[in-house]
Every structure is written in structure tokens, then in C-alpha cells.
Amino acid sequence: MKYLVLIPDGMADVSIQELGNLTPMQKANKPCMDALAKESLVGIVSNVPEGMVPESDTANMAILSFDPKVYSRGRSPLEAVSMGIDMQPDETAFRCNLVTLSEDQELYEDKIMIDHSADEITTEEADELIKALQEHFGNQERKFYTGVSYRHCLIWKNRPDSYPFMRPHDILGQCIRDHLPVSEGGEDYYAFMKESYEVLNHHPVNQSRRARGLRPANSAWLWSPGKKPALPSFHEKWGIDGAVISAVDLIKGIGLCAGMRSIDVPGATGNVHTNYDGKAKAAIEAFESGVEFVYVHVEGPDECGHRGEIDNKVLSIELIDQKILKPVYEYLVNCGDDFKILVLPDHPTPIEIRTHSSDPVPFMLYDSKKEHSGVVGFDEQSARNTGIVVEHGHNLLDSVINKYDHQDPIQKNAAKKASSFASNFFDYLEIFVLSITMVLILFTFCARICRVDGESMKNTFYDGQPLIISNLFYTPDNGDVVVFHQTEKYQKPLVKRIIATGGQKVVLNFEKKTVVITDAAGNAVDYSDKFATFYNRDKTDFGEQYEWRDNLYSDNNPIDAVYDEETGEYTFTVPEGMLFVMGDNRNFSADSRSIGFIDERTVLGKAIISFKPFTIITD
Numbered sequence: 001m002k003y004l005v006l007i008p009d010g011m012a013d014v015s016i017q018e019l020g021n022l023t024p025m026q027k028a029n030k031p032c033m034d035a036l037a038k039e040s041l042v043g044i045v046s047n048v049p050e051g052m053v054p055e056s057d058t059a060n061m062a063i064l065s066f067d068p069k070v071y072s073r074g075r076s077p078l079e080a081v082s083m084g085i086d087m088q089p090d091e092t093a094f095r096c097n098l099v100t101l102s103e104d105q106e107l108y109e110d111k112i113m114i115d116h117s118a119d120e121i122t123t124e125e126a127d128e129l130i131k132a133l134q135e136h137f138g139n140q141e142r143k144f145y146t147g148v149s150y151r152h153c154l155i156w157k158n159r160p161d162s163y164p165f166m167r168p169h170d171i172l173g174q175c176i177r178d179h180l181p182v183s184e185g186g187e188d189y190y191a192f193m194k195e196s197y198e199v200l201n202h203h204p205v206n207q208s209r210r211a212r213g214l215r216p217a218n219s220a221w222l223w224s225p226g227k228k229p230a231l232p233s234f235h236e237k238w239g240i241d242g243a244v245i246s247a248v249d250l251i252k253g254i255g256l257c258a259g260m261r262s263i264d265v266p267g268a269t270g271n272v273h274t275n276y277d278g279k280a281k282a283a284i285e286a287f288e289s290g291v292e293f294v295y296v297h298v299e300g301p302d303e304c305g306h307r308g309e310i311d312n313k314v315l316s317i318e319l320i321d322q323k324i325l326k327p328v329y330e331y332l333v334n335c336g337d338d339f340k341i342l343v344l345p346d347h348p349t350p351i352e353i354r355t356h357s358s359d360p361v362p363f364m365l366y367d368s369k370k371e372h373s374g375v376v377g378f379d380e381q382s383a384r385n386t387g388i389v390v391e392h393g394h395n396l397l398d399s400v401i402n403k404y405d406h407q408d409p410i411q412k413n414a415a416k417k418a419s420s421f422a423s424n425f426f427d428y429l430e431i432f433v434l435s436i437t438m439v440l441i442l443f444t445f446c447a448r449i450c451r452v453d454g455e456s457m458k459n460t461f462y463d464g465q466p467l468i469i470s471n472l473f474y475t476p477d478n479g480d481v482v483v484f485h486q487t488e489k490y491q492k493p494l495v496k497r498i499i500a501t502g503g504q505k506v507v508l509n510f511e512k513k514t515v516v517i518t519d520a521a522g523n524a525v526d527y528s529d530k531f532a533t534f535y536n537r538d539k540t541d542f543g544e545q546y547e548w549r550d551n552l553y554s555d556n557n558p559i560d561a562v563y564d565e566e567t568g569e570y571t572f573t574v575p576e577g578m579l580f581v582m583g584d585n586r587n588f589s590a591d592s593r594s595i596g597f598i599d600e601r602t603v604l605g606k607a608i609i610s611f612k613p614f615t616i617i618t619d
């Protein structure tokens, strides 16, 4: 299977009068996208979690399946990683701008922020100035790295990962006195910025710039500190190799932090005139080299959104369709492998506001193996009309790269095709294999068969799926799927996953949807994302009662937990002989969160095999 994820950054918009009240997506002539959308799964997805700023790093992190609320550490460390800096855990990255301050005032504090980009200084000139800073300030603790133009990086050891710096572009034309890092912990930053003026103002590079009528880059300005985000490896998470193709440092940084390849495309500029052909070529080459997941990010539509260029925004969408999607699709059709194509913007960049918004964005998922009843014309409205909503962008890849493809609930809901002779044949074959295996197992182990009831294991098992369970020599263990029958609480046997066993400590956070256990030996294991499918097609489908929220203290729940108001964490220890279980579909599961601990003696067995499809359960 090959996966193409195409991100036309900022493509989503709202209707624009100049376009006859159409959106740029509706106006653009994009035959390939629209043709695929007819057979795609189409819906909307929120990539920016509530309360977070709709920045590209946040939204792209979500699309790559990493919850920004857990992993986002700001932009500078991502930029640093994309510059090839191997950041260590004790190091903090700072964005170090080369800026222009006014020269008339005697005191540093009285100067005015003239230009946050020092007239977009060339990288060559900037490099000399950054070297001068390194010579003067660099030591075991501090190291300066040249980036591009005015955007550079300072790595500073043993510094906190946050500080309320002022962004230089937010104080243009203002006196810097009130915006210097004077609050607690900022003394060293203040001293450095002030002294940087002494080092830079009369530097030969700046003398030469003045002589040419250009603004000097006469001060460094720090902002946006952050530690390297501890992103899980994409390969480990999904079992496939991934590559990122983008002109933007942030996006490259996310890919590199997740252990993906970052492929540079010459001439990729990040604006409407970027090298589209080059990006398509790079994607095809990546697939050919064996990479299964290729993430192509195109900045063009976003840049046009910021500039308020309506026609260029439409044009950039057309060029993406014609010069990237079409050739890569044609390659995939002929490559002899199955493939999926996911197209979505990270966030909207509406022309009207000329900046990002947090609104949900349309997505389309094309699967060469399955035909969906999609939409006519892929745009904001047609995607909303399908009623398919993915509430958390970081769960979207669950429906794209699905280890349990056949159980994908979205596809289950799609129109069922008339069965052909071939599928009947395979049905019979499956029944035959099932019968033989069942008999074999019954004679081999002490086993019994039961069926999954309900949606609480959705994406792992589906409602009604047959399971074979065994209790021969069975001792409950973390991660096992078990069937138990706790009659006084529930009429029917339930299928759940063991998260913690007797004696283990559990820390639950309903707000962040995290669950971490500590075993008897003191090892902490993070079960927040492990096994969890969090599947959310439409909140209203599931009702509210089993939402991840504070229901630890419901009537029939005897869990006695300590609640920390500050962190929102519930901490408790599982009593000996008891289990703490959860459904994999954690948004909709009646489990230990609502019905309390499960007595080990009510466990009927561990699920070892599932049918339709036949799977030996190894986790």
C-alpha cells in the first residue's frame, strides 16, 4: 500500500464576492481532485485543538497523527531540527532574529523597532553577523546557528523551555523599552540582546549596508524558546516509512523529529511560483525508493491568503491539481500497488482576514481498493454536507493507515456492493477455514467463542465480530483483550482491554485524554495512544455518556482516586485481584472509568483469535 498525503496549505476559505460568492476551492478548475472526490470519503476535520493558535506547526503535527496538545513545543525547536541541529534534552532553541533598531537614541531601551527582518538581509551577510555573535557570546552553553535571511537560531543549555518574549514583528514602530525581557528569569536574555547591539551596530557588514542605503541588522532579538518535541517515531507508530516534502522549515522539522525523511526540492519557494513539477517528481521518486507514506506540503495557497491575492490563490490550487496531484495519481495507478490519497489543507487562510483561522477543513480520502459515494466538486460546502466529522485531526490517519483496514467503520457505513461469485467463494473459503480452525482449537485448548457486543472496541473489533477466548494457564496482563462477565454490574459479558492490573498505579487525565500506569517495578507506561482508536465520526452518533470526561465518580463506580486540581489528574492504585480496563474506542466505552475495577475472577478468558476477518491476536 502506498499513501500520498497532499497538503495545499491554507486552501480552505469562505465565499468571496469577487469570485461570485464562491470560495477559491469552488472557483478553481481542479479536474483531478474533483474526479477523485466522486469516489472518495469526504468530510471535515479539525486540525487545530481548541485553545491553540492555528499555526502551521500545530495543524501539520495533528495531520501527521501527533496530538499537538501533547507534543507541540513551539516553532524554534522544529526550525532548529530542520537546520540539522541535533538538539539534546538539556538544550533550548531560541529564534534569534536579526532586527533593525533606530540609532538616534543614546540608551538601548529607548530605541525603536524599525524592522523585524533587517530589510530581509541576505543569508550571506547574516552569516557573518551570526559568526560575530558566536565569537563574542558563544561558549559551552550557547551556540549560534545561521538560518535563512533574518531567521537564525540560538541553542542555549540549561534554560527553561518557555519565557514570555515579545515577537519582534508585533512591535514594529514601537519603543522597545516595554517589550524587553525584564520579567523574572529574563536577565541573561536582556543582557545578551543589549550587548548584541554593541557587537553588531558598527560591524563592517552593517557599514556596507548603510552605504548601499539598506537598513543595518544592528541587534539580535530572541523569542519563541522551546525544547525538541519528543515525537514518537512515525515508523514505529504506523509500521511504514514516511517522507516529508516541503519548503517550510517547520514542516520539515516535524517530519525529522518523527524520524521521517525530509526531501528538499530545488526551487521550492513556498509561494505561488514554487516548483510544482519538482515536488511531484520528488514524491514519485520517494515512492519508487520504497517509501510508503509521502507527505507533500505546498505553501502557495496560504501565502496568497496572507497577501490577499484572490486570483493567485485560485491559480495555486489549480497548479497543485494539475502539476502535483495528477502526475502522482497517474504514477500510483500504474505502479501496481494499492494506494490511498488524502487531500486536505492544514487550516483555512481566508482572504477576508488574511491570516489563519481555526475552522475545520475539508478532507477527501481516495482508496484505490474501495469506492465511496463521494461528492461532486471537492470544496468546503460539499465536505460539510456529507456530515462526516473528524473532531480531532490527529485521529484522521487512523482511518487512512489502518492496520484493521477491513474493520474501518467509515467503510462499513459506505454503500455495500453487490456480492459477486468471487466474494461468495471467499466467504465459503473463510467459513471452511474458520470451521477447521475452531475444531482444532477446541480440541487443543480449553477455549470458547463469543461475540463482540457494541462499539467500545471500534477500529480494533466491530460490533458482532466473533472472538475465540481462552483461559488456559491465563494470568491477566497489561494490553490483553479480555472478556469478562461481572453480573452485578452488567447483564452481558464485555470485551475490553486490560490497562492496569492489581498493584499498578494509574494516572488518568480526562482533559488531556491521557492514561499512564506505573508497574510494581516502578516503570511508567503511557497508554494514552497505545491501542486507543478514539474514533469520532460524529459525536452525536455516540451520545455523550461515555465521553472522556470526569465520570470516575459515577454512582456505581467505587474507584477511590486522588484528584489534583492543578494538573487535572486522577491517581489511584488498582487493588490486588482487580483490573482496570478500557475500550479501545475510548470516546465511547463503558469501562472501568464508569463501572469501576473488574474482579479478575469474572474474566472468562483472553481473546486469542478473531474471525471475519481471521486474525490471530498477538498484542
Ligand SMILES: [Zn+2]
Pocket (backbone or CB within 6 Å): 010, 056, 302, 303, 306, 349, 356
Ligand atoms: Zn500561513
